[in-house]
Amino acid sequence: MNRVPRDPSARAEASHPFRKERGMDGAPSYFGCVWCHLQKDLRLEWRSRDSVVGMLFFALLVVIIFSLAFDPTAAVSRQIAGGILWVALLFASFTALNQSWTREQRNRVLDAQRMSPAPVSALFLGKALANMLFVSFIELVLAPLFIVFYNLHALGEGWMMLVIMPLGTWALVCNGTFFAAMGLRTRNRELMLPLILVPISIPALLGMMQATTAVLTGEFEPGPWIRMLAGYNIAFTTACLLLFETVLSAE
Amino acid sequence: MVKRSCVFGVVGMVWVVMTLAAIAYATRLALFVAPTENTMLDVQRIFYYHVPTSMLSLLFPYVNFVSSLFYLGWCRRDPLRALTADAVAIAAAEVTVVYSSISLLTGMLWGRAAWGVWWAWDARLTSMLLLWVLYVSYLILRKLSSTGQTQTLAAVLSVFAALDVPIVYISIRLVKYGVYTQHPQPVFGGDSNSGIAPAMMHAFGWNVLGWAMWGISLLLFRYGLERRRQQSEQASALKAIEGSLEIVQ
Numbered sequence: 001m002n003r004v005p006r007d008p009s010a011r012a013e014a015s016h017p018f019r020k021e022r023g024m025d026g027a028p029s030y031f032g033c034v035w036c037h038l039q040k041d042l043r044l045e046w047r048s049r050d051s052v053v054g055m056l057f058f059a060l061l062v063v064i065i066f067s068l069a070f071d072p073t074a075a076v077s078r079q080i081a082g083g084i085l086w087v088a089l090l091f092a093s094f095t096a097l098n099q100s101w102t103r104e105q106r107n108r109v110l111d112a113q114r115m116s117p118a119p120v121s122a123l124f125l126g127k128a129l130a131n132m133l134f135v136s137f138i139e140l141v142l143a144p145l146f147i148v149f150y151n152l153h154a155l156g157e158g159w160m161m162l163v164i165m166p167l168g169t170w171a172l173v174c175n176g177t178f179f180a181a182m183g184l185r186t187r188n189r190e191l192m193l194p195l196i197l198v199p200i201s202i203p204a205l206l207g208m209m210q211a212t213t214a215v216l217t218g219e220f221e222p223g224p225w226i227r228m229l230a231g232y233n234i235a236f237t238t239a240c241l242l243l244f245e246t247v248l249s250a251e
Numbered sequence: 252m253v254k255r256s257c258v259f260g261v262v263g264m265v266w267v268v269m270t271l272a273a274i275a276y277a278t279r280l281a282l283f284v285a286p287t288e289n290t291m292l293d294v295q296r297i298f299y300y301h302v303p304t305s306m307l308s309l310l311f312p313y314v315n316f317v318s319s320l321f322y323l324g325w326c327r328r329d330p331l332r333a334l335t336a337d338a339v340a341i342a343a344a345e346v347t348v349v350y351s352s353i354s355l356l357t358g359m360l361w362g363r364a365a366w367g368v369w370w371a372w373d374a375r376l377t378s379m380l381l382l383w384v385l386y387v388s389y390l391i392l393r394k395l396s397s398t399g400q401t402q403t404l405a406a407v408l409s410v411f412a413a414l415d416v417p418i419v420y421i422s423i424r425l426v427k428y429g430v431y432t433q434h435p436q437p438v439f440g441g442d443s444n445s446g447i448a449p450a451m452m453h454a455f456g457w458n459v460l461g462w463a464m465w466g467i468s469l470l471l472f473r474y475g476l477e478r479r480r481q482q483s484e485q486a487s488a489l490k491a492i493e494g495s496l497e498i499v500q
Contacts, residue, residue, distance in 0.1 A: 175411075182404050185397045192395045196408065199388040200415050202381055203422040228422050235414055243407050246323065250403040 033118045037126025044103055045134065051099050055092040055138050060145065062088040067149055077150040082212030085146060086168065086205060093135055093172055094194050097180040100131055105184065114249065124244040128177040135169050155218030164215065164222065167229045168208030171236070175201055178240040182247050204232045263471055270464040277454070277461035285454035294364045299454055301357040303462040305379065308350035311466065312386065312416065314343035319409035326403060334481050337402040340409060342473035344389050346466050351383040374423050381419050385412045 028036075045051055066084045070076070104110050113123055146152060154161070179197045183189040198205075207229040214222035281299035288295035318339040325333035358376065359369050370376065389412060393405050447455065 182392075182396075182407070185400060186395050187397065188395050192392065195391050196388050199381070199385045200408075200411050202384075203415065203418045206422050225422075228418070231421075232418055235418065236411070239411060239414055243410065246403060247407055250400040 028118055030119055030122055033122035034126045034129070037123050038129050041100065041103070041127055041130035042133070045130070051096045052134050052137060054099075055096050055134065056141060058095055059088040059092040059138055059142055062091055063142070063145065063149060072150065077152065078155065078216045079213060081146060081150045081152055082216055083209045085142070085212060086209050088142070089135065089139065089169070090172060090198075090201075090205070092138060093131070093176055094190075094197075096131060096134055097173075097176040098183070098190055098193055100127055100177065101180050101184055110184075110248070120245040120248055121241045123248075124177065124181070124240065128174050128240075131173045131177055132170060135173055136166070139165055139169065152216060154216050156215040156222065158215065160215050160222055160226070161212070163226060164208060164211045164229070167226065167233060168204065168211075171204035171208070171229060171233050172201060174233070174237050174240055175204075178244065178247070181244070204229060207232065263475070266464070266471070267468050270461070270468045273457065273461040273464050277457040280454035280457050286448065286450050288451075291365060294361065297357055297361045297364075299458045300462075301354060301361055302455070303459040304350050304357065305354040306459065307463055307466050308347055308354050308379070308382065311343045311347040311350060311470075312382065312413070314470070315340050315347060315386075315389075315409055316413040318343060319406040319413075322402060322406045323410070326406075334402070335478070337406070338474050338477035338481065339470075340406065341393065341477055342470045344386050344393075344409075345473055346469050347386045348383065348390060349469065350466060351379060351386070354379055355383060377423050378419060381423070382416070385415065 063084065066080075066087075070080060072080060104113075113120070176193070176197055179200075180189075180193055182196070183192045186192050207225045211222040211225035211229065214220050214225065277299070281296055285296070285299070287293060288298075318336045321336035322333050322340060325336060355376075358379070362371070363369050389405060389408055392408050393401055396404050
């Protein structure tokens with residue numbers, strides 16, 4: 001329990017807005033830091049809303065272009081909709097990921113972060129969670145559009161999409177946030193992110209597309225793909241958390 | 252210092268000469284001495300190039316990974332030694348790209364001759380293509396990243412690539428394509444129908460040796476080149492610092 005201390009300066013510190021994220025000794029807890037970073041990103045995005053709007057429109061354009069390319073019947077559309085959905089989300093997330101780090105470069109915020117005692121991976125995790133929320137929001141908006149444009153109706157177990165979507169989104173967002181951070185001081189940053197991210201993500205992309213197609217067509221089991229995706233997420237989330245500090249202090 | 256690089260230079264030259272001799276002998280065996288195969292006749296001789304390069308292209312990524320780990324371990328503690336690890340890493344990555352490119356191209360030529368198609372999306376071909384793509388992305392990262400950071404970022408990407416390779420293996424070979432594959436089944440360690448004629452084994456063994464030695468030669472050359480580039484970069488940086496320290500009288 002955090003008791004309110006007697007003297008005025010300590011009491012001022014105790015009533016600080018972020019006090020509840022601190023432990024008994026006043027040091028910020030890890031998840032307290034993550035929550036701080038998450039709040040910051042959500043607040044910044046809410047104020048400008050450029051990232052989400054950009055992503056949404058981009059994803060919609062990709063869906064439209066693919067529908068021009070294929071003009072599918074209902075049966076064929078079930079085969080390809082899984083692939084198109086994830087391609088649209090992948091391209092949409094590229095736009096958001098680079099921008100999420102641009103925020104950190106203004107006002108030398110990253111230098112302040114490096115000087116603070118807060119754990120660096122908490123910054124990564126907070127930002128990855130924020131990006132996850134943004135992309136999930138895009139998915140919620142996009143899903144009805146997909147069903148409408150492609151006359152979709154899942155022949156397999158539809159509820160499995162509630163498992164596949166978060167797993168797949170996290171795979172893209174976690175690695176994406178990490179690689180976007182790698183590109184912070186790179187020339188041609190926007191070019192580099194897809195070139196680096198896509199090769200590493202190919203197994204995950206394969207998993208999410210195959211699992212989605214399995215659910216939509218009902219022709220094969222999504223189980224192995226979901227397990228592979230979960231394994232991928234565990235392995236790469238661990239790697240990202242452990243290596244983030246190396247990347248941020250790379251010079 | 253001069254003496255040490257002289258010894259290395261001599262050893263390197265001897266190795267290259269031995270490599271060229273081994274490759275010449277192996278080529279002679281492959282093209283002229285090894286027996287002609289029953290079904291594909293002389294087209295089969297590309298086997299002596301395709302299989303060794305494919306096997307070796309799976310070896311050099313590990314060299315890259317291990318040296319990247321050494322780099323990450325040493326980069327704070329002993330930066331100068333870390334640079335040697337980084338030089339090995341870039342050399343191994345480039346050799347990987349070269350060998351996997353050769354494997355893909357020779358495979359395509361053989362596939363066209365044997366199957367009538369240049370490409371098939373099956374387990375082995377897709378895995379090799381993904382390996383190629385992964386290491387090309389490594390080289391692109393090295394090219395595009397800003398100078399002070401290149402080594403650390405590349406080492407981190409190498410760790411990610413090493414994590415990715417077994418997952419690619421599991422996802423593509425075991426889950427997507429299962430047992431079916433258009434690519435010929437393993438000749439070594441395959442089922443009861445596999446196995447190679449002893450006369451062909453001789454040519455095959457020499458080709459593996461020759462191309463392995465060649466890969467090591469390439470690695471050594473590229474390592475030497477990278478070390479010299481690093482040293483010249485350090486020398487010019489030192490010169491710039493000393494120049495800025497000159498006291499104006």
